[in-house]
Amino acid sequence: MSAPAPAPLDILRARLAPLNTSTSTNGHTNGHTSSPGGSAMSPSPRSGLTDPTLALPTPPPETALPAKDATVYLPTPLHPDAVKYAGERFGRVIMPGEMELGQAMALADGIGEWHGMSPQSARLVFPWLHDEAGLGSDLDLGLDSCFLPPATCRVSLVTLNRQNTLPKPTLDLAPKLVGIGVVGVGTDSIDLGECKQRRICVMNCPGSNAPSVAELTLALTLALLRRVPELDARIRRGEKCLAIDHLGRTLFGKEVGVVGMGSTARKAAELFHHAFGCTIHVFSPTSPSTRWTSHDPLGALPHTRHDTLASMIPLLDVLSLHCPLTPSTRGLIGEAELGSMKPGSVLVNMSRGAVVDEMALAQALREKTSVMGAASDVFEVEPVRREMAQGLFELENFIGTPHIGGSTVEAQIDVAVQAIDQLADLFDGYPVRNRVC
Incomplete structure (x- = not known):
């Protein structure tokens, strides 16, 4: 009898195994017991990231919020295997709640800044439409209907669809925003000039799809x-x-x-x-x-x-x-x-x-x-x-075709994993890869 086929998540771990060796700057080892054989899944590598313009300041150890302690919210469905991976990288993953965009962005007003200060938490926005992969095609996540996390969330990863934009009025709702991640390449929906002025880190994921x-x-x-x-x-x-x-x-x-x-x-x-x-x-x-x-x-x-x-x-x-x-x-x-x-x-x-x-x-x-x-x-x-x-x-x-170029199971897992890893790097104070501004 042949051996059972490996589960998709095990395949994902195997593909990422060469990337997984690091220790956070605040003394926390970011290991995640994951595979049946007991191998650890850790953050992505930092080797070769020597350009100082790509790095955000490292938070002080006593106030840092490491990825393993972060609470991340995923209002737009990721591939199920990517959601599992997020659960291994972060302390808690929360799915859609009952809060609208304006209310949630306003909550960020009282959150400490990251930029080398003493952050208690950070709020990040990931503009991305996953329904192009057929995983959420029944959703219409407009800015006025995008569900966001309950007020108890310490940290939020927000996924917005491709029809959503991040112009200055939207950014005004979250003056403490420190990072925007694009699960994909295009940044034409984001006011990059405004982000640069506000020292908001914008990341994308080139090449994954x-x-x-x-x-x-x-x-x-x-x-x-x-x-x-x-x-x-x-x-x-x-x-x-x-x-x-x-x-x-x-x-x-x-x-x-x-x-x-x-x-x-x-x-x-x-x-x-x-x-x-x-x-x-x-x-x-x-x-x-x-x-x-x-x-x-x-x-x-x-x-x-x-x-x-x-x-x-x-x-x-x-x-x-x-x-x-x-x-x-x-x-x-x-x-x-x-x-x-x-x-x-x-x-x-x-x-x-x-x-x-x-x-x-x-x-x-x-x-x-x-x-x-x-x-x-x-x-x-x-x-x-x-x-x-x-x-x-x-x-x-x-x-x-309805913008499905990158909509394969493999590509969606890869790009989500890359986005999750980059988010974790930002939390842990590591140099930020694929920084647009």
Whole structure:
């Protein structure tokens, strides 16, 4: 009889085992008995974190609130295994209570500051929408309905959905706020300037979901080139579909353009190049010149870098977007760019909805004189609804998904664990990884 399959949490512990050795600065050893074999799960490593600009001041030992004593609130559902992990890292994990956002943020007024002072507790906010993984799709956690912890909580981790923002008026509700964690990468919903002025630490989790996002990028590209949704719809309508009348295009050896050079862009480019022999073109004016070269710690990835988008687009069979939303990327792909795309080419948007002019895209897809098809996992208005997408969902040559790029079980566990570890580091006074401001 074969041995029973390991439980998901045991797999998670095994994956994190190399990361788990440290002792807190206040004398507490952060060990957590976890596996059947008695191995300990401890905080993440601090090796290599030598940049003083990344570190928060360490709290005095007599007043520090170590992670193992912290109470953490999780109003938005994490993956169940991530919730279990949070229970092992923190003293107490509390699920939704009966307090609204304004009331709870106001409670932070009387809480001691962290910044090297004598904190009695801290309150952290994690903007994140987990219902993209299907684990809380029935929830609508608007700012006026987000449940927050009871007043007895010493420390709170608050997860807000992607439709929520953290502008100055919201930050005003919690003048003692010391940290904001983004379970993901994007920080466009947070007033970073205000956070910097208030000395609020903003953390994100880059790279954790990159393989999953790249995987969906490839899936959408293949579905467009082979016209999968279109042909599926025709068959369902009872139409006769002869193969010779519905030829697709192959991906092998094609010219692929990538906008952006972050974690998801690299993973996608690796798949295109190594699995399909595609030639990679890149437009990313803000990325270092050493990125994806032999001087890159991640290694070289063959590519041609372009100084302008206009010089790259006409060469491409596939245009794949992986850039953040900034003033310079808003509306980056508009009527002119779509019109210059090679006939028969496809566009895949995995960045942010506002990077593409949705109205111009719908018109280009109707005309079919340049871009043959397009797919988007992101929209200017989210959660996406058919009637708010400029008619894109009326078109057979368009594929839309509801921002699920990183929504795999594996990715959601990884990103939640990373966020939990970074929160614990902040509590324990360790240098903060992935600090945005």
